[in-house]
Amino acid sequence: MKHFFLSLIILIAFPASMLYAQIATLSSPDGELTLQLYLEEGQPGYSVVYAGKTILEKSPLGVITNEGDFSKDLAFKGYESSAVDKSYTQEKIKRSAVRYQANKMVCSFEDGRQRGLNIVFQVSNNDVAFRYELPQWGERRACVVEKEATGFKFPEFATTFLSPMMGAMGAFARTSPSYESGYTNDEPVGKPTYGNLGYVFPGLFRIGNDGWALISETGVTSQYCASHLSDGTKEGLYTVEYPDMRQNNGFGSSGAQIPLPGATPWRTITVGNSLKPIVETTIPFDLVEPLYNASQEYQYGRGTWSWIVWQDQSMNWDDQVKYIDLAAEMGYEYILIDALWDSNIGYEKMEELIGYARSKGVDVFLWYNSNGGFNDAPQGPRNRMSTSIARKKEMKWLKKVGVKGLKVDFFGGDKQETMRFYEDILSDANDHGLMIIFHGCTLPRGWERMYPNFVGSEAVLASEMLIFSQDVREKEAFYATLHPFIRNSVGSMEFGGVFMNKFLNRGNNRGQQRLTTDVFQIATGILFQNPVQMFALTPNNLADAPASLISFMKEIPTTWDETVYIDGYPGKFSVIARRHGEQWYIAGVNALEQPLELELNLPMVAGQEVSIYSDNSNREALVTSNKVNKNGKVTVTLQPKGGFVIKQ
Numbered sequence: 001m002k003h004f005f006l007s008l009i010i011l012i013a014f015p016a017s018m019l020y021a022q023i024a025t026l027s028s029p030d031g032e033l034t035l036q037l038y039l040e041e042g043q044p045g046y047s048v049v050y051a052g053k054t055i056l057e058k059s060p061l062g063v064i065t066n067e068g069d070f071s072k073d074l075a076f077k078g079y080e081s082s083a084v085d086k087s088y089t090q091e092k093i094k095r096s097a098v099r100y101q102a103n104k105m106v107c108s109f110e111d112g113r114q115r116g117l118n119i120v121f122q123v124s125n126n127d128v129a130f131r132y133e134l135p136q137w138g139e140r141r142a143c144v145v146e147k148e149a150t151g152f153k154f155p156e157f158a159t160t161f162l163s164p165m166m167g168a169m170g171a172f173a174r175t176s177p178s179y180e181s182g183y184t185n186d187e188p189v190g191k192p193t194y195g196n197l198g199y200v201f202p203g204l205f206r207i208g209n210d211g212w213a214l215i216s217e218t219g220v221t222s223q224y225c226a227s228h229l230s231d232g233t234k235e236g237l238y239t240v241e242y243p244d245m246r247q248n249n250g251f252g253s254s255g256a257q258i259p260l261p262g263a264t265p266w267r268t269i270t271v272g273n274s275l276k277p278i279v280e281t282t283i284p285f286d287l288v289e290p291l292y293n294a295s296q297e298y299q300y301g302r303g304t305w306s307w308i309v310w311q312d313q314s315m316n317w318d319d320q321v322k323y324i325d326l327a328a329e330m331g332y333e334y335i336l337i338d339a340l341w342d343s344n345i346g347y348e349k350m351e352e353l354i355g356y357a358r359s360k361g362v363d364v365f366l367w368y369n370s371n372g373g374f375n376d377a378p379q380g381p382r383n384r385m386s387t388s389i390a391r392k393k394e395m396k397w398l399k400k401v402g403v404k405g406l407k408v409d410f411f412g413g414d415k416q417e418t419m420r421f422y423e424d425i426l427s428d429a430n431d432h433g434l435m436i437i438f439h440g441c442t443l444p445r446g447w448e449r450m451y452p453n454f455v456g457s458e459a460v461l462a463s464e465m466l467i468f469s470q471d472v473r474e475k476e477a478f479y480a481t482l483h484p485f486i487r488n489s490v491g492s493m494e495f496g497g498v499f500m501n502k503f504l505n506r507g508n509n510r511g512q513q514r515l516t517t518d519v520f521q522i523a524t525g526i527l528f529q530n531p532v533q534m535f536a537l538t539p540n541n542l543a544d545a546p547a548s549l550i551s552f553m554k555e556i557p558t559t560w561d562e563t564v565y566i567d568g569y570p571g572k573f574s575v576i577a578r579r580h581g582e583q584w585y586i587a588g589v590n591a592l593e594q595p596l597e598l599e600l601n602l603p604m605v606a607g608q609e610v611s612i613y614s615d616n617s618n619r620e621a622l623v624t625s626n627k628v629n630k631n632g633k634v635t636v637t638l639q640p641k642g643g644f645v646i647k648q
Contacts, residue, residue, distance in 0.1 A: 023076050026105045030125045033271060037107060037121075042073040043149075044109060044119065048128055050271045053210035054155060059237070061119060062149035063132050063264065067140060070109070070117045070132075071149035077108040077116075084122060086286075091300065092448040092455065092492060092531040093285055094563035094578070100124060100286035106133075120263075122287070126277035128269040129287055131219070136260040143262075146255040147242055148227070150267060152215055154205055154236035159186045161204035161486060161570050165197040165228050168246035168413070173376040175412045177247065178440045179459035182475070183482050185571040190234035198241050199229040201443055202490045204278070204570065214270040216490045218284040218446035221291065222423040224256040224265055226414035226442055240267065243414040248374045252417035265445065268490075275485055279565035279576060284490045285449040291423075294452035296433050299404075300531035300559050303327060303334030303365065308463055308496055308536045310506045315340040320353060326539045328360040330554050336365040336407060336534045339379035351401045358402055365405040365437070365534075366398070370421070377410040385425060395432040405435035405455065405532070414442050426451045437494050437532065444491040448531075456494035456530040460487045463496040463536055467504050467512060476516050477591035477641040481574040484527050492530040498522060498553065499536045500545035508540060516589075516641045517615045522549055523643035525556050526587035527576055533558045548623045552613065552645070557585075566600055573638065577604060586646040590638035597637045605648050606632035615642040 024037040038045045038058060048056040062071025084102040102124035109117045118133040134143065162184050166177035179200050184191065186206070193199065202216035215238075220226045230239045245254045256264070266288075270281045304327040306314035314320070320337055327335045335357060341350060354364050369379050372386030384394040385408055398406070408425060411418060422438065429436050430453040438444075439458040447454045461479060465472040472479075487493055498521050504512040514521075525535070535553065542550065557580035566586060568574035573596055575588035584604045590596045607630045616622045619639055628634055636644045 024079050024105060024107060026081070026103055026121050026123050028123045028125045029101050029103060033123055033126060033128065035121055035123050035128055039074070039076050042075070043071060044074060048269060048271065050211055051273060053207070055207055055211055055213050055271050056269070057153040057155060057236070059153040060149045060151040060239075063117070063134075063145050064147050064149065065134070066144040066146060067137065068111055068113070068115065070111060074109040074111055074117065077110055079105050079107040081105045088449075090285060090449055091559050093282065094280070094529055094560055095282055096559070096561040098282050098286065100282070102127075124283070124286070126270055126272050127281060127283040128271070129266045129283060131266045132264045134258070134260055134262050141260050142257065143260060144253070144255050144257050145264065148240045150240040152238045152269070154189055154213070154238070155207055156189065156234070156236050157208050158189050158236055159206045160189055160191070160232070161185055161206070161482065162187070162199040162229070163486075164193040165200050167195055167197055168244045169249065169375070173378065173410070174249070175375045175377055175410045175440055177414070178412060179443055180461050180465070182461055183479065183486070185482075189236040190232045192231045196231050197244070198231050201228055202486055203229050203238070204486045211271055211273050212275055212278055214278045214281070214486070214489060216268050216284065217265050218268055218490075219265040219288045219450075220419055220445040221450070222416070222420035223258055223262070224419065225254070225416040226419060226445065228414070247413035247415055248418055251373070252415040254415065256416050274565070275568060276565040278485055278489055280563055281489065284446045288446040288450050290452060291450050292427065292430060292452065295430050298435050298453055298455070299333060300455060301333030302330070302556065302558055303332055303336050303532065303534040304330070304537060305336035305338055305496070305534045307338035308467065308534075309499070309501060309504060309538050311467075312340060315344045317345055317349065317353065320345070321356065322539045324357045324360055324362050326537065326542070327362045329542060330537070332362065334363050334365055334404065334532065334534070336367065338367040338407070339369070339409070341366065342381040354401050354403065363404040364402070365407055366403055367407045367409065370408050370410050375410055375412055388424065388428070391425065391428050395428055395434060398434060399432040403434065405437065407437045407439055409439040411438065411441045418442070423451075426454055429453055435532065439494070448492055455532040456492040458494050459491075460493055460495065462494070463499075466499070466514075470512070473512065473515055477520065477589060478571055480524055480527065480589050481568065481572060481591045482570045484574050484576050485568065485570045488529055493528055494530045494533065495524070495528045496534050497528065497536055498525045500541040500549065501538055508538070508544065517619045517639060517643065518546060518549055518621045519613050519615050519645065520589050520641060520643035522552055522556075522613060523587040523589050523645050525553070526578055526585045526645060527574060527589065529560060529563070529578070531559050546621045549613070549621055552647070564604070566602070567598060575600065577602070579604070584648040587643065588636065588638060589643040590640060593640050595637055595639055597635065600634045600636060601632055602628065602634050602646070603632040605646065606630055608648060611647045612636070613645040613647070615639040615644075
């Protein structure tokens, strides 16, 4: 505490307008990661140092409310420190059993009217988290947080791996933003976006040879809006920005209306010398708690869906029977019956179809349009999720006929009103024993732990764009090497991939040609994590795809007990290991234009017999059995836009 008292003396000795002082420090349990807190002319700020290297330079802190500006002219009142040590289990994320240990510091500030603001910091090994807590101010028991001063100031030599925020009320049927943009790759800080719209969370930064940092947020509920990163300055400063007022057809506010006392979501910074801490972090879930109890035990697993390859025309009785039969043949738990089932099959016949699926040992997810007045998306069922009365009526029917989950689509916004909408759907669905997947949506922010029946979000340029866009097909491998380090690092990602069709259409003989190998495809089934995955297999694949790969897909898990970074560089290649029970799967993909030979260190399979799925020089699938030597060293060759899987 000696340092604290010295800082306090400095604060007392000089007027706030002239202050510049480091007022507190907080380090991780292992001592490698340090947060330094400053007060400069009444403005709070912080910096982050890892292993002696500066990751974040002095960066601003503070919030602006309708009751006053708590980003300037503040006085430091002191801090309290403590330790955090908790354990939890969570089947739906990259690690099933987690122990979170961190050092905590609650720093207290006051404005000129003696109204308080607390900034809470938690520093664990490789993770910094912080949020603002606003106490009750006299008789004030509510306020609006209009914006934040929060920033992340990277060294000017840092490079970025970022996905631009989409403009409001654009894209298909005015449904954007939906977190479905591509990525910049190794770009310098300060590169502006089109329209200066900023970037979505999470954002990955490389600090030269000094390390990596992943910036995101977690703990967003109906009590707050979701946020994103601004465009950066040439000096490397990115700030937290709230939603565009134009989102959701202009309905709702851009800030957050909160009760007092209240708190913001957590801002998170994951750092390391390599990408290992970023791939393996559980910080989005460490900081939150379940908001309600599960109404039942939910079952996760695999599913088929016709829409991804056979599209709208497949939404009929006969084709859905074919996909139910495919799911049964594969041993999959689910079929997703997508948009337009209400008009093309109908409610009465759907009850019969659900009964047929259950007779085959297959349960059903149904697609729904979220919208009431948010956008123009025409697909049905419409207006069944948008109000509490309609939603509960619909869910009562869904429970009666035995539906197990819903895919709810087309949200297009990050406003508090939209976050409340997500939460209401989840809560009502849990009351009726329904799991929820969101599409055309925002990034999940700790939701796997917060909402027991939440089982994934799209929020990525996902499999459907491989159907619609030649550019995305050409960049499929490139994006696949990014997702494990960025989007999928902070939340489950319902990608809907693993194509076995050579051509991404019903005929499978011409048209939109897939440019990646078959082994690349099965590798993404391991690389991309989501507890319920709808795979892009088609009925014809039982006859025209390699039998060894179909056998692999019959056994592929979707839940994991452990995830380990092996190797990779965003945009070039990615190698990840995941454990399901006692069985390890190691998967990698190559985005380069030439073969890539890697010597991998795989202690988890040292001395064991494994199956290796790889591509030969003709890009055809090859399956071999090998015994890994006792030192765990394995050499693999990845073909361009190819991949490999090692299965224990």
